[in-house]
Amino acid sequence: MTKLLRSWVESANSATTQFPLNNLPYGVFSHDGGKPTCGVAIGDQVLNVAAMETDGVLSFEGTLSTGSWNAFMALGKTAWSDLRATLTKLLSEGADQGIAKYLVPASDVTMHMPFTVTEYTDFYAGKHHAFNVGTMFRGPENALPPNWLHIPIGYNGRASSVVLSGTPVVRPNGQLKGPDDTAPRFGPSQRFDIELEMGAIVGQPSNGPISVSEAFDNIFGFVLLNDWSARDIQAWEYQPLGPFQAKATATTISPWIVTAAALEPFRTSTPEREKPLLPYLQEPAPMLYDIALEVGLAPEGKGETIITRTNYSEMYYSAAQQLAHHTSCGCPMRVGDLLGSGTISGPTKERRGSLLELSWGGKEPFTLDTGETRSFIADGDTLTLRGQAKGDGYLVGFGDCVGQILPARALPA
Secondary structure, three states: OOEOOOEOOHHHHOOOOOOOOOOOOEEEEEEOOOOOEEEEEEOOEEEEHHHHHHOOOOOOOOHHHOOOOHHHHHOOHHHHHHHHHHHHHHHEOOOOOHHHHHEEEHHHEEEEOOOOOOOEEEEOOOHHHHHHHHHHHHOHHHOOOOOOOOOOOEEEOOHHHEEEOOOOEEOOEEEEOOHHHOOOEEEEOOOEEOOEEEEEEEOOOEOOOOOHHHHHHHEEEEEEEEEOEEHHHHHHHOOOOOOOHHHOOOEEEOOOEEEHHHHHHHEEOOOOOOOOOOHHHOOOOOOEEOOEEEEEEEOOOOOOEEEEEEEHHHOOOOHHHHHHHHHOOOOOEOOOOEEEOOOOOOOOHHHOOOHHHHOOOOOOOEEOOOOOEEOOOOOOOEEEEEEEEEOEOOEEEOOOEEEEEEOOOOOOO
16 A cells, blocks of 8 residues: 655645645635636645646646646546646655745635536446345345346436535425325425435546446546435436436535546455446456545534445446446547446445435434434535545545535425
8 A cells, every 4th residue: 555645745744634645636726716726735735736837837738727627637648647746746745845835725715616517427336225225115126127237327417417515405396296196296305315426527538439448547536426316306207217307406526536546546346246247347457446435414503423434445336337338339428527426335224325225215214413313304404425545644535525405495486
């Protein structure tokens, strides 16, 4: 396991910081009312790489001055490696501290969307989650659909719904099924939920089928992702074409893109297959990651309870397999496409990645540290997703992925 890389930015050498020199995640920030700017997190500071490019310290065809990381991603893997190597050298312990003038305290900045989401696809690729949900509705003997062990199942979501951590989420309205198949009613979702996921960001385009290896190389980095889900709206609408309005309210991502290069020391294998995958989906090497994940729930004005802890390594399909399958029909992929992993749940109750599972469809409410109970999200609740890979004396983190639920809006008369 790689050890901590020491920096002259002292806060980056802490064993508890999310942003050591080993990480160097990419984000977009503003400071003192300025315009959104590309930056890199290092300890408790943000490095203004856009200003460094303007001053000629860095040279990446002007892409760092665009207020988004899409143009830089489009430059390809050589540029990705060159920027990371250059920043590592400039920030390493013992290096000339001449770039200190480009540092801004992280506590003084406002974060913005780090990239423009071109398209958004969400998968259903966590086996424990799929088995739990299937068991609730079809029983354990029919929990997994016949195709589930053969392909990563997904659906096309709304890129317009993707928002940055900290953006409030308004409880959705929708059609809700009536009791005993009576006529539906329209109103606020009463079974609003989260899904703990990782998001993979496509950094290179493809115009036809690509291999799993090529897909792995095309992934620029990862974010935490919360796929907000209205379970009661979903239950009424999902047949025959799957999720629609139940998933269109919001999808929240964390503020920093942790690059695939930073996660390289944490690669791990997907689980053994119950049924062999077709050759085009087989992985030639470990392509999943060991990333510890947790979710906190805080009622309005009260303390937080950690309601689940799990790990990204629980996924049945890696992001590379998901991307390769996505392209297999000839579907073009573009720079900035976002792939949601699907809910990440473990094999035991305390490792479940949604409230639907934690409360077993609302039949088993769970108790918070405040003494309150929950089956689904209440107005005012704040949900926080956290993730970190643990190295030898350091962490690689993503920044918190946060959303507070606001009451549903009244429809126009």
